[in-house]
Structures are given as C-alpha cells and as structure tokens.
Amino acid sequence: MDPRMLAAFIAVAEEGNFTRAAERLHLVQSSVSASVKALERTTGLRLLYRGTRAVTLTAEGRSFLPFARAAMEAMEAAQDSAAAIAGGIGGHVAVGVLATPDIVSIASSIATLHQRHPDLRISVKSALGGSLALQDDVLANVLDVCFVVLPFPQSPELTVEPLLTGKFVLACGTSHPWAGRSSAVTPDELSGADLVEFPRGFTLRDSTDRELAARGVTRRTSVEVPHLDLISSYVAAGVGVGFVTEWVARDHPGLVALHTPWIDMHWTVAAAWANTRRLSLATETFLETVRENCRRAIENDEMLFAPDAR
Structure with a gap:
C-alpha cells in the first residue's frame, strides 16, 4: 500500500x-x-x-x-x-506562529536547518486567531508544532515548553502629551485614555483586561489590531497608548515607554505540540534549533530571560 x-x-x-x-x-x-x-x-x-x-x-x-x-x-x-x-534528516515540519514579531527567531532557525539538512522542508502558517487557534490546528494534526504566548486555556492533550519571557510596558507616541513626563501614569489617568490593543482572545488582551479591571481602570479601546507591529505603528502615530514588549518600546524610534509601577505584566513564548502522537525527528531537530536561538537571545539581551528565571 x-x-x-x-x-x-x-x-x-x-x-x-x-x-x-x-x-x-x-x-x-x-x-x-x-x-x-x-x-x-x-x-x-x-x-x-x-x-x-x-x-x-x-x-x-x-x-x-x-x-x-x-x-x-x-x-x-x-x-x-x-x-x-x-x-541525514529529511521530511516536513508544519509550524504555526502568531501574528507577532519573530521573537523566537523562527526565520533564523529555518535558515540554519536549510544549511544543515537540505532535505528538511519547513512550512510556516501565521494565525490571526491567537494561541487558541494555533492549539486547535495542532490538535487537529494540521500543524506539527506551534509557538504560543502564555497563559491561555490549554488542552490536556497539548505539551507546552516555555522558551522566552519578557516584560510588557505601556507606551505612547513621541507626540503624545505623556511623552515628556517623568512621573508615573496612574490608573485614574489611564481610565478613559484611548487604547490600542489586540482583539479579545489574544493573550495580551486577556492579560490587560484582567490587570486593568483589578485596578479599577475604565477601558476605552480605540483600535483593535491582531499584530504587535500594528499596535506599535498606531501608538507611534498618536492614535492612543498601548502595551508592547519592553524591547519593542526600546527599539522603536516613535515610541516612548511610560512608567506604570502599579502594573506588572510579562509575556512568555512557548513551543507547543500534541502529546497524543510522537514528534518526528524532523520536528525534534527544528525545536532544538529554536531552543539554541532562544538561549543565545537570552545571553545577548538583558530584556529577555528564561521563563524559570523570572
């Protein structure tokens, strides 16, 4: 057969x-x-x-x-x-990623693997539906492995391996009235401010919903976009303020990180795969290359750290 x-x-x-x-x-x-x-x-x-x-x-x-x-x-x-x-290693690996910057260096991992194992083929699918959509595709056997942002409601059939952790900061554009301030933005000040955010169902949106509600902040979402780069662009353009990763706020010329000591939000990117079937050698090889890149990133950037080092 x-x-x-x-x-x-x-x-x-x-x-x-x-x-x-x-x-x-x-x-x-x-x-x-x-x-x-x-x-x-x-x-x-x-x-x-x-x-x-x-x-x-x-x-x-x-x-x-x-x-x-x-x-x-x-x-x-x-x-x-x-x-x-x-x-030699061959075969195909179907990878799912979020519509966010390439935090765990998937592109670099693929380039490395193409050099080491020319017969190994990797396809990448970007999910606009967030971590839950990626989980569904892995469990449906559409994807071999995916990269998600924690926390989110996980199926017991999913194995999750945290890779990188960093901090979220509130940012505004350089033309925003808050851009030049040295004092902290208070919960009362954030209440009523225009926010640029991910749609509901994304980990960052769920985290900000919980954190801000717990501190009595009245939400006013101005723009919802499913990509961190788009959030950065809208915030930099002055549409509103928004939560971005600490290193995005540092490296984006149009963003200013704001001081909010009353809120402490972190992100963790993790690899995830179904524990109901074995991982192929090709998938294991791909994952180990990603792990190598993450370890190197932690060594070279003080804003990134291992999940167990938080």
Missing part, C-alpha cells in the same frame, strides 16, 4: 475537504482525490461520503482512520531511525 494513499486519506478525513487537504499536503486536488480512490480500491472499502459541501467519514472510514494514523507514525519512525543512522 502506497503511504501517499494513507497520507491523503488522513488529510481529507481531518480537513473534511479535498481542497484544504491538498493545500496541507502541497499537492493538487486531483492528486489527493486519486490517492483516496486508489486506497478505497485497494482496501475494498468505501471510506468517505463525498457531499457537495463537505466530506465525511463512513463507518468503515471511522474505523480505518486510527489504524491509518498508526501506520503512518510507524513509517515515519522507521524513516527517522534510518535517517539517524545515515546521518
């Missing part, structure tokens, strides 16, 4: 759609459809109901799916073992 048949079937079963399955496998839709039909001919089973709007599993398909997954995992383990003996 051709493993490509199993891979196509698993992707269609998990995506519920031939088009999305083809995108996930980086194949044309006709190729995925042909592989699934070939699998059904080989097994003598009808595995899928092909509706006009959705593709669903038959009873035979539901029974067959866990064994197909186990067979693919066994094959990947065999390939990993042989690759380790041969000294």
